[in-house]
Amino acid sequence: MSAIAEAAAPRRPPRSRFTTFDRLEVLGPLFIIPAILYVVVLVGLPFLLALYYSVSAYSIFNPSWTFVGLKNFREVIDSEIFRRTLANTLIFTISAQIIGLLLGKIGAMLLMQEFPGRRLARALIVLPWAVPVSLATLAWVWMFDSLYSVINWTLVAAGLIDPAHRPQWLGQEDLAMIAVVTVHAWRLFPFGVVIFLAGFTSVPQDVLDAATIDGAGFWRRNYQIILPIIAPIIMIALIFGTVFTFTDLSVVYLLTKGGPINSTQVLGTLAFQVGILSGDVAHGAAICLFLFPFLLVAVILLLRSLRRREI
Amino acid sequence: MPRPAGKVVGQSSFYAAVVTLVVFAAFPFYWMLITTFKTDGDLYNLKSIPYWFNSPPTLEHLKYLFEDTLFVQWLSNSALIGLCVVAITLLVALPAGYGLARMPGRSGENLSIGIFVTYLVPPTLLFLPLARVVTLLGLQDSMWALVVVYPTFTIPFCTWLLMGFFKSVPREIEEAAIVDGCTVVGAFVKTVLPLSMPAILTVVIFAFTLTVQEFVYALTFISSSREKPVTLGVATDLIRGDIFYWGELMGAALISSIPVAIAYNLFLDRFISGITGGAVK
Numbered sequence: 069m070s071a072i073a074e075a076a077a078p079r080r081p082p083r084s085r086f087t088t089f090d091r092l093e094v095l096g097p098l099f100i101i102p103a104i105l106y107v108v109v110l111v112g113l114p115f116l117l118a119l120y121y122s123v124s125a126y127s128i129f130n131p132s133w134t135f136v137g138l139k140n141f142r143e144v145i146d147s148e149i150f151r152r153t154l155a156n157t158l159i160f161t162i163s164a165q166i167i168g169l170l171l172g173k174i175g176a177m178l179l180m181q182e183f184p185g186r187r188l189a190r191a192l193i194v195l196p197w198a199v200p201v202s203l204a205t206l207a208w209v210w211m212f213d214s215l216y217s218v219i220n221w222t223l224v225a226a227g228l229i230d231p232a233h234r235p236q237w238l239g240q241e242d243l244a245m246i247a248v249v250t251v252h253a254w255r256l257f258p259f260g261v262v263i264f265l266a267g268f269t270s271v272p273q274d275v276l277d278a279a280t281i282d283g284a285g286f287w288r289r290n291y292q293i294i295l296p297i298i299a300p301i302i303m304i305a306l307i308f309g310t311v312f313t314f315t316d317l318s319v320v321y322l323l324t325k326g327g328p329i330n331s332t333q334v335l336g337t338l339a340f341q342v343g344i345l346s347g348d349v350a351h352g353a354a355i356c357l358f359l360f361p362f363l364l365v366a367v368i369l370l371l372r373s374l375r376r377r378e379i
Numbered sequence: 380m381p382r383p384a385g386k387v388v389g390q391s392s393f394y395a396a397v398v399t400l401v402v403f404a405a406f407p408f409y410w411m412l413i414t415t416f417k418t419d420g421d422l423y424n425l426k427s428i429p430y431w432f433n434s435p436p437t438l439e440h441l442k443y444l445f446e447d448t449l450f451v452q453w454l455s456n457s458a459l460i461g462l463c464v465v466a467i468t469l470l471v472a473l474p475a476g477y478g479l480a481r482m483p484g485r486s487g488e489n490l491s492i493g494i495f496v497t498y499l500v501p502p503t504l505l506f507l508p509l510a511r512v513v514t515l516l517g518l519q520d521s522m523w524a525l526v527v528v529y530p531t532f533t534i535p536f537c538t539w540l541l542m543g544f545f546k547s548v549p550r551e552i553e554e555a556a557i558v559d560g561c562t563v564v565g566a567f568v569k570t571v572l573p574l575s576m577p578a579i580l581t582v583v584i585f586a587f588t589l590t591v592q593e594f595v596y597a598l599t600f601i602s603s604s605r606e607k608p609v610t611l612g613v614a615t616d617l618i619r620g621d622i623f624y625w626g627e628l629m630g631a632a633l634i635s636s637i638p639v640a641i642a643y644n645l646f647l648d649r650f651i652s653g654i655t656g657g658a659v660k
Binding site: 102192 | 394401405423425430474477478479497501504506508512527534535564591592594598613631635637643651
């Protein structure tokens with residue numbers, strides 16, 4: 069504040085306003101250049117390199133830049149493991165979004181009410197999204213443990229399963245799928261809660277009151293008034309949530325490493341296995357690039373939503 | 380939306396729903412907590428009820444964690460990486476956010492959306508080529524590789540947040556300083572920055588938490604135990620053969636995630652308003 073007061077007291081003859089604007093306009097772009105350079109050098113160029121990898125024969129054992137055209141892509145698409153991986157990625161992403169949004173909406177509706185302990189409840193519900201995902205996933209690995217799983221213990225104690233045939237959450241194909249979806253949804257739904265809460269609070273109360281007076285019931289208010297108003301915000305949340313799940317590597321890597329027998333393999337883990345662990349960089353890059361068309365759609369949708377909110 | 384009063388059934392099902400969600404969200408953290416302080420005999424016993432202590436709590440696991448593992452080293456690595464990334468982010472994003480906020484017409488807005496969108500480019504798409512870039516820089520298997528790479532996602536997000544904030548700072552303030560003989564940079568440093576402390580604090584917290592949460596780049600670039608940040612070290616190095624050291628693992632996960640969770644919680648509303656482009660205040 070004192071700086072402003074000082075600045076206001078003229079000491080030198082003022083320059084013309086023209087030069088002021090002139091200089092801001094010259095310096096403005098200079099201010100931006102470092103940020104743009106950083107993004108171009110470490111996001112743009114690597115992306116081009118990924119493109120080139122995918123059409124080359126590059127591997128860490130034979131770092132040749134020979135151009136092989138679309139051979140890598142053809143081989144990747146022909147591989148049954150890849151097709152299963154692509155299907156898994158879609159299944160995980162879609163089911164986690166649906167569960168996350170549903171639980172997010174329910175959670176936000178609950179937290180909209182006033183009740184004792186509401187702040188604590190909100191803080192606890194936000195936890196899964198706030199902590200580092202790799203560490204949170206470790207807790208689930210332990211909860212899904214083959215022998216000492218607390219989930220199995222509870223199911224046995226409740227008499228729901230036979231102690232002699234405990235489910236192997238991370239070792240059976242179908243159960244491993246459920247486990248991965250559960251962890252993704254668990255991680256994502258707090259994000260949904262927070263977004264819906266923000267949306268609900270932004271709906272003007274007088275609009276709701278007017279609707280109620282006009283005879284709109286609970287469902288009508290929900291789906292014909294609130295939902296259309298908050299739709300752009302939900303859209304943005306959905307885009308981010310989808311991108312985070314679709315491109316995730318850490319949850320699956322730590323829970324199942326893509327197993328058993330590739331039943332939970334996703335694009336991220338497969339690319340990591342092929343490109344880093346096996347050193348076949350070219351095929352790894354080709355696998356990663358299957359993320360790209362999907363990301364492009366996400367970016368376009370995001371741009372449209374960001375513009376819409378201003379109209 | 381007032382709740383209809385006097386309906387006991389409605390009331391109790393409401394609380395049942397709240398409790399169910401809270402338990403679903405928070406149980407894994409309770410599980411970390413109780414596992415940390417249980418004796419091995421208690422942990423690996425199928426007969427006893429796992430939800431509570433069946434033998435007195437112990438500090439064995441924490442003692443082992445702090446004295447016989449590299450946990451403290453990983454924590455300090457993460458802190459150092461976080462601080463460096465915050466510094467780089469501020470150095471780059473502060474001028475960029477300001478420059479964009481003061482660009483004439485809509486060009487600043489459009490350019491900033493362009494930068495923001497790169498936040499959507501995931502590590503999964505870039506880890507292979509960046510591994511190569513890191514090698515070219517001579518940083519393979521070093522935590523400095525992370526210091527170089529992490530700003531790729533903190534800069535876009537923080538530039539965006541800061542631009543929104545700088546737009547709300549009246550132009551007249553810095554113009555007065557310039558009229559007074561300051562340079563453009565001087566006016567920015569002396570008048571705009573002191574007014575922007577809340578935004579800068581937000582950016583610091585976010586750049587730091589985003590950095591501490593990262594896992595994929597760390598996993599790809601670093602293999603020496605001593606160079607690992609805490610997320611990677613705990614997830615990969617506390618496992619000996621096929622045996623998990625669950626007490627140590629959960630203790631480590633708990634200790635490193637709670638501070639991040641608290642910081643994140645405090646600034647959650649700002650993050651939401653950033654991510655929705657200011658649609659929600």
